[in-house]
Each structure stands twice: as structure tokens, then as C-alpha cells.
Amino acid sequence: MSEILKVENLTVTLDGVNIIENLNFELQRGENLAIIGPNGSGKTVLLKTLLGFFPYKGEIKWTGDAKLGYVPQKIDADRHLPIDLENLLSAKASILGLSAKGGSPSSVAKPLRRTGASGGKKSAIQEVAEATKLTEKIMKTPIGHLSGGQFQRSLIAFALLGRPNVMLLDEPTASIDQPGEEQIYELLHEIQDKYDITIILVSHDLSVVYRYATEVLCLNKIGLCFGPPESTLTPDVFRKLYGEEHKYVHHLHHEK
Incomplete structure (x- = not known):
């Protein structure tokens, strides 16, 4: 693996308040980074700063070929939208210059080549719909009538249309029930395996961190830990991150 992101001495100040101070970490291609921390610790601010939404001091160094996709927290859609x-x-496909009708190799050739397939028979929309398990019935549903899980999958599909090699997700299962969380x-x-995508996500679910993350960043204004979850998330780290009252439960990573 090779490095795709390096963050050095990152400080983010909003309305005169330091939200993030002197943060340092590196991320390799193909890794899955989970960002954890208490409410108000700067997790979402970090994600949006990496996307270029907020000014900062320090260095954020993406490799030249990094192409970012963003999946925000659940968005409440107006049920009356037609x-x-x-x-x-x-x-979105039209804005990106992709084929919505199919038949254009340029619409899908790049992502398909990542998995060894070839050809251009599928449209970009068909490609992302299949990748995110959005059936024809769901695709014909007004967005205001989608379930929480369906809507989150649609946001992932929306991000995939840009052919990212890095996806940043802000609590992608917020307000979704447990079976829906597992599916997401x-x-x-x-998707990460199929398209060789690097993932950065904010999560409050430690069982998810243990099962899916290759690296975890513990954030509470400053970086309190960074590394593989199994060796990094110690009782001492949890106390520093969440306070003395936090109960450390090591068996979480054995849950299924």
C-alpha cells in the first residue's frame, strides 16, 4: 500500500474557537479509517476540513490522483418532492458528463477496470444502482418516500457517480435501525473491495469500528490515538477520550 493522505499539525478555528489542534496522521490506500470521539469533539469538522469546506492551519496533503466522494449524515427529504x-x-450523471442511457464506454469503463471487467454496456446509473443494491422499484420511488436505509444507499450511489477513490462518510447509519446498519x-x-476505495468515516458504534476499520483515529480536539483498533483502543485511551465514567467493554469486537 502507498500513502494517499498525510495530515500535519492541523488546526481548525471556527468563530475564534479551536475545534481541532495540532492533529497529525497518515492514511494508506485501501484502508478504512474510523474517526471516533464524544459529541463536539471535532469529528464532522475534520471530515469537512478534509473536503475543503473549512479554512485551516497546517498541512492536508492528498496525493495527486485522490478523488473524493462525500456521504453526509441523513438528509430529511421533502415527502412531496416529485x-x-x-x-x-x-x-448528476448529466452534470458529470456521464451516460445516463447506457452504451457509452466512458460512463463505466474506469470503475469496471478496477475489478478486471471490461466493456461499456451498462450506464453509470445502472452501475452504481447495482453496486448499492438499489432495485428498479426503488429507483422509480420518489425520494421523499424512501426508507432511511434506501435513502442512505442512494446517497452512497450519488457519491459513487463521481468515481471516487476515497469516500468520506459522516455517520452513514444515523437514524437507521440495527438491521439497516448492518446492511449499510x-x-x-x-464497495471498498470492488472499487479499491479508501474509506474515512465518522462512527459512534464501536462494534462497527472493531469489525470494519483497519485504523481508528480518536479525536477530542486533539488526536488521542491512531492505529489498528485491536491494539489502539485501550482502557486508558477510552478514559481520556470519554472521561472516567466511560465503561470500557473489550468484548465489543467479538459481537456480530
Whole structure:
């Protein structure tokens, strides 16, 4: 693996308050980084700063070929919006200059080459719909009538249309029930394997961190830990991160 991101002495100040101070970490291609920490610790600010939304001091060094996709927290869609998911994705495909109707090799050749496939028979929309398990029925559903899990999968599909090699996700299973959470994280795992994508996600679910993350960043204004979850998430780290009252439960990573 080779490095895709290096963060050095990162400080983010908003409205005169330091949200993040002197943060340092590196990320390798193909890794899955989970960012954890208490509420207000700077997790979402870090994600948005990496995306270029906030000013900062220090260095954020993406490799020249890094192409970022972003999946925000759950967005409440107006149930009266007349547009269905297929038309929403078609609009983005048109903006990106991709084929919405199929038959154009340029619309899908690049992502398919990552898995050893070839040809251009599928449209970009068909490609991302299949990758995110969005059926034809779901694609024809008005976005305001999608379930929480369906809507989150649509946001992932929306991000995939840009052919990213890095995806940043802000609590992708917020407000989704437990079976839906499992489906989303299994889906992300499949997408990461299929397209060789590096993932950076914010999560409050430690069982998810243990099962899916290759690296974990503990953040509470400053970086309190960085490394593989199994060796990094010690009782002392949890106390520093969440306070003395936090109960450390090491068996979480054995849960399924």
C-alpha cells in the first residue's frame, strides 16, 4: 500500500474557537479509517476540513490522483418532492458528463477496470444502482418516500457517480435501525473491495469500528490515538477520550 493522505499539525478555528489542534496522521490506500470521539469533539469538522469546506492551519496533503466522494449524515427529504431517485441520479450523471442511457464506454469503463471487467454496456446509473443494491422499484420511488436505509444507499450511489477513490462518510447509519446498519456497513465493505476505495468515516458504534476499520483515529480536539483498533483502543485511551465514567467493554469486537 502507498500513502494517499498525510495530515500535519492541523488546526481548525471556527468563530475564534479551536475545534481541532495540532492533529497529525497518515492514511494508506485501501484502508478504512474510523474517526471516533464524544459529541463536539471535532469529528464532522475534520471530515469537512478534509473536503475543503473549512479554512485551516497546517498541512492536508492528498496525493495527486485522490478523488473524493462525500456521504453526509441523513438528509430529511421533502415527502412531496416529485423527483424519483432515477431522475435525481440522472441529473448528476448529466452534470458529470456521464451516460445516463447506457452504451457509452466512458460512463463505466474506469470503475469496471478496477475489478478486471471490461466493456461499456451498462450506464453509470445502472452501475452504481447495482453496486448499492438499489432495485428498479426503488429507483422509480420518489425520494421523499424512501426508507432511511434506501435513502442512505442512494446517497452512497450519488457519491459513487463521481468515481471516487476515497469516500468520506459522516455517520452513514444515523437514524437507521440495527438491521439497516448492518446492511449499510456490509455494502460499504463490498464497495471498498470492488472499487479499491479508501474509506474515512465518522462512527459512534464501536462494534462497527472493531469489525470494519483497519485504523481508528480518536479525536477530542486533539488526536488521542491512531492505529489498528485491536491494539489502539485501550482502557486508558477510552478514559481520556470519554472521561472516567466511560465503561470500557473489550468484548465489543467479538459481537456480530
